[in-house]
Amino acid sequence: MATEVFAEEGYSGARVDDIAERTRTTKRMIYYYFGGKEQLYLAVLENAYRGIREAERAIDVDHTDPVAAIRQLAELTFDHHVTHDAFIRLVAIENIHRGEFIRRIDSLRTLAQPAKTLLDEILERGRAAGVFRTDVDAIDVHLVISAYCVFQIANQYTFGYLFDVEFTQPDRRAHLRSLIGDVVVGWLTSAVR
Amino acid sequence: MATEVFAEEGYSGARVDDIAERTRTTKRMIYYYFGGKEQLYLAVLENAYRGIREAERAIDVDHTDPVAAIRQLAELTFDHHVTHDAFIRLVAIENIHRGEFIRRIDSLRTLAQPAKTLLDEILERGRAAGVFRTDVDAIDVHLVISAYCVFQIANQYTFGYLFDVEFTQPDRRAHLRSLIGDVVVGWLTSAVR
DNA sequence: GCCACAATGTACCAGTTAGTACATTGTGGC
DNA sequence: GCCACAATGTACTAACTGGTACATTGTGGC
Numbered sequence: 001m002a003t004e005v006f007a008e009e010g011y012s013g014a015r016v017d018d019i020a021e022r023t024r025t026t027k028r029m030i031y032y033y034f035g036g037k038e039q040l041y042l043a044v045l046e047n048a049y050r051g052i053r054e055a056e057r058a059i060d061v062d063h064t065d066p067v068a069a070i071r072q073l074a075e076l077t078f079d080h081h082v083t084h085d086a087f088i089r090l091v092a093i094e095n096i097h098r099g100e101f102i103r104r105i106d107s108l109r110t111l112a113q114p115a116k117t118l119l120d121e122i123l124e125r126g127r128a129a130g131v132f133r134t135d136v137d138a139i140d141v142h143l144v145i146s147a148y149c150v151f152q153i154a155n156q157y158t159f160g161y162l163f164d165v166e167f168t169q170p171d172r173r174a175h176l177r178s179l180i181g182d183v184v185v186g187w188l189t190s191a192v193r
Numbered sequence: 194m195a196t197e198v199f200a201e202e203g204y205s206g207a208r209v210d211d212i213a214e215r216t217r218t219t220k221r222m223i224y225y226y227f228g229g230k231e232q233l234y235l236a237v238l239e240n241a242y243r244g245i246r247e248a249e250r251a252i253d254v255d256h257t258d259p260v261a262a263i264r265q266l267a268e269l270t271f272d273h274h275v276t277h278d279a280f281i282r283l284v285a286i287e288n289i290h291r292g293e294f295i296r297r298i299d300s301l302r303t304l305a306q307p308a309k310t311l312l313d314e315i316l317e318r319g320r321a322a323g324v325f326r327t328d329v330d331a332i333d334v335h336l337v338i339s340a341y342c343v344f345q346i347a348n349q350y351t352f353g354y355l356f357d358v359e360f361t362q363p364d365r366r367a368h369l370r371s372l373i374g375d376v377v378v379g380w381l382t383s384a385v386r
Numbered sequence: 387g388c389c390a391c392a393a394t395g396t397a398c399c400a401g402t403t404a405g406t407a408c409a410t411t412g413t414g415g416c
Numbered sequence: 417g418c419c420a421c422a423a424t425g426t427a428c429t430a431a432c433t434g435g436t437a438c439a440t441t442g443t444g445g446c
Contacts, residue, residue: 010289012206016404027405028424037404091351092285096203099350112355133379139356143369144341144376150348151340157292158284159339162305163332176336183337186326186383187376209434220435221394230434 003044007089011041011097038101045094046105048087053111055080061118066126070188071181073122074145078177081149088153115142123188132188141184148180196237200282204234204290231294238287239298241280246304248273254311259319263381264374266315267338271370274342281346308335316381325381334377341373 002019009015016037020027034040059076063069081088094102102108119138126132151159156167166172195212202208209230213220227233252269256262274281287295295301312331319325344352349360359365 010203010205012203015402017402026425028426031405032423089289091348092289095348095350096282096285096289097350099354102351102354109355109357116356135375139358140372142356143345143352143358144372146352147344147348148337148340151344152336154347155284155288155340155343157288157290158295159336161292161295162302163309163335164302165332165336179333179337182328182383182386183376183380185386186380188379190375190379190383193375193378208432210432219395221396224435225393 002040003048003090004086006041006044006093007086010093014041016040042101042105045090045101046108048090049102049105049108049111052084052087053114055084057114059118061122064125066122066129067131067185067189069122070126070141071185073118074180074184075177077145078149078152078180081153082173085153088150091150092154126188133190133192135192136188141188144187145180145184148183152176195233196241196283197279199234199237199286200279203286204294207234209233235294235298238283238294239301241283242295242298242301242304245277245280246307248277250307252311254315257318259315259322260324260378260382262315263319263334264378266311267373267377268370270338271342271345271373274346275366278346281343284343285347319381326383326385328385329381334381337380338373338377341376345369 001023002014005014005019005022009018014037016027016030019040020030030040034043059073059080061069061073061076063072116138119141123132123136123138123141127134152167159165160167167176194216195207198207198212198215202211207230209220209223212233213223223233227236252266252273254262254266254269256265309331312334316325316329316331316334320327345360352358353360360369
């Protein structure tokens with residue numbers, strides 16, 4: 001699929017002929033239906049984000065206990081990233097291009113809301129129960145969780161090589177998974193200095 | 194410089210002619226001294242890592258208080274990443290290539306040690322003082338800090354666009370900077386569940 | 387001054403690649 | 417069966433790009 005080729009090779013590295021061959025169509029068809037390489041990439045990017053947000057909406061955390069809920073959210077987000085590495089590669093590529101393509105896809109902005117709403121709700125419950133610190137908002141938490149989950153996939157090669165960590169080994173992965181839960185719970189339940 | 198061109202355009206996106214022009218030499222010279230595009234990229238990568246590790250060694254945290262020390266380390270690492278975004282872009286590119294180039298530069302592995310040693314020492318002091326949790330090692334902490342600091346630069350365009358966050362705005366940056374300190378301190382000083 | 391060789395300039399090539407012109411084939415409506 | 421037009425196949429090109437052949441110039445040693 002075109003997604004894989006772009007995720008694998010980057011925008012300039014991806015070859016339209018290559019994509020045509022792998023999708024068992026012809027380059028002629030790609031130009032007929034998409035218009036050009038750039039539009040194809042835009043379609044791939046939009047499609048990837050749409051798919052990921054769809055999957056994200058399935059993340060349902062229905063604990064009454066906000067501490068358990070936030071831990072579960074962190075760990076499910078972790079799992080989610082592990083199973084969508086092509087998407088993460090695509091996002092990395094898009095950031096190399098300073099987001100010049102994604103900025104042209106207006107429809108994606110609204111897709112980010114569900115994640116934020118769920119977090120808002122958990123945080124609010126935790127604050128009301130007096131177990132969460134009060135100087136943290138949903139974006140902060142989402143940033144911390146995303147950063148960790150994305151990094152652990154996106155930068156596994158350089159970090160793994162330099163610090164001799166095998167990110168894909170099951171034991172290691174289980175450790176990494178519980179780690180982000182510990183980090184977020186420990187942080188949110190600590191006192192405001 | 195060649196570093197900038199690779200950081201800006203990626204490996205396949207970078208043009209040898211372009212690099213030649215910007216360095217005010219000729220393509221001929223690049224082939225004469227480096228041998229080819231790939232060797233030039235390897236030299237750029239090695240050079241970038243060497244520079245960053247050099248700068249990292251200057252991060253000196255000499256508090257007796259391990260809590261203050263770890264916060265300072267997190268915040269200095271944050272500053273460090275803010276000022277070295279070309280390096281971060283290069284690392285992102287290298288990870289897109291699954292680290293195939295960096296793996297050929299043996300000399301880089303040993304450079305990662307100082308960061309780990311410093312962390313080991315702070316953690317040890319904190320555990321001895323009974324203020325840090327005991328189920329965390331230096332790599333864990335380094336991973337959490339790196340993930341956050343790298344992400345906040347590397348993914349600023351997509352995350353910023355989707356969640357409407359302006360990462361470069363001074364107020365925002367100050368908030369992000371203290372945030373990683375809060376996260377790490379809150380986490381490390383929390384109880385092991 | 388001259389030699390050996392390092393450093394550099396010039397012009398080029400062979401392979402690749404996004405994109406297209408043009409011809410041909412399918413197909414749904416009547 | 418035939419028309420209009422959508423869908424597809426074929427063959428091409430113009431521009432680019434990494435890499436090189438060959439000629440020329442600088443330079444340190446004697």
